[in-house]
Amino acid sequence: MTLQISLQKLHDPWVERISRELASGEGVRAGFSEQLVRFYELLEQTVMTGDTAWLDPILYDWGRSPTETNLEEGDYYVSFVVNRMIALTIETARDTLNKKDALELLAAVIPILTHSLSVVVRYEMETRVAHISNELGKTQEKLQQLDRNKSNFISVAAHELKTPLTLIEGYTSMMVDVAQSSEEPQMANYLNGVETGIHRLRHIIDDMIDVSLIDNNLLTLNFQPVWVSHMFNLLFNELKKTVDERKQTLTIKSFEGSEIMIYADSERLYQALHNVVSNAIKYTPDNGTITINGRLLPGFVEIIVADTGIGISPEHQAIIFEKFGQLGRTDLHSSGKTKFKGGGPGLGLPITRGIIEAHGGTIWVESEGHDEVKLNGSKFHILLPTRTEPTDPSMTKFFGQFEVNKKDVETESSVKETPPTNNPAA
């Protein structure tokens, strides 16, 4: 029997068997049989001409046919059907034709069917990849929208809270004046408590405003001549009382680079350093040590704030510079800014990073991990460009007299520390 006659003989039992085995329900079966008839005709053409391109259009249609449900559930339905088709073709040929004709037919048909399987798998995979990319795009769009909503909410809430807070501040200070001259001594105490709360609220609102400024690239810096050592002295004086209360030691080392003048926004830089050092105090138990050190690098001054505190786990190190990185830990939220482990709204480090990056610098942390018994400690590194000219040229003239030649700077002591391995400026 010729191959062509074998193919004709196989046609009806093949369509009947495959549609019976692979399609359930009358309606589905009718449509599926039509597809099978079309496929079989193209298969015959392919066998006769030896050109697999005949099958391409139907394989393309099949590969693109998974329904939304198939795609969502991740079923590889079409590939499965073609795979089963190969097995059923072998069975039907064996049942319908004699051994020799069956072998001859299968030798011609099986390579075409396996080729069809690989083509359909590829098309089906492409359909899935397109579906997943589409879903990913939609999710990304939703996330961006959520992030925008969050930023807008922070910004609006902060500004809306600011006005009533200013009123409360004004009235409270008037009440403090009245209370001081009144016969009621307890009143002044109560009002002190109210003032502390107001002060804390003001700080949080200012932080929220700073975060939205940084988020929207609206943080403007007022560059002035700044001496890093001068900032450290101010910090030391401000934090000394807290450090003493916590029986901690705050050591500020003099290093090459701490005495040179750089152009920076002194208020913002102070705010950034204050955040890092306050955190060091907050996350170090009583009797611990906080050391501020640093070194001069080509084009940068590096400030290192090291503590002997609870340390930070690697997963946590990756998120603490993101806003609200710590929000999940509501158990740690506390109004005490320097109380041991008293977490805040998690805005301090994102603001610090925003300020340092706006200066063209960078900040990172090193820690062996979080351990409240071993006390691994943390080391925050801040790299600041040793900018020796203000950004505004008109200021250069005015501040030019402050220019200091780096070589002329006398260093009191040099830092003997080994440089950190992940130092991006090294």
Ligand code: ADP
């Ligand atoms: P918070 O208001 O929670 O202190 P920050 O943005 O200042 O927010 O810090 C984020 C988180 O980083 C903190 O909640 C804390 O878990 C961790 N962290 C910051 N500095 C230190 C440090 N020196 N030692 C240990 N953990 C720290």
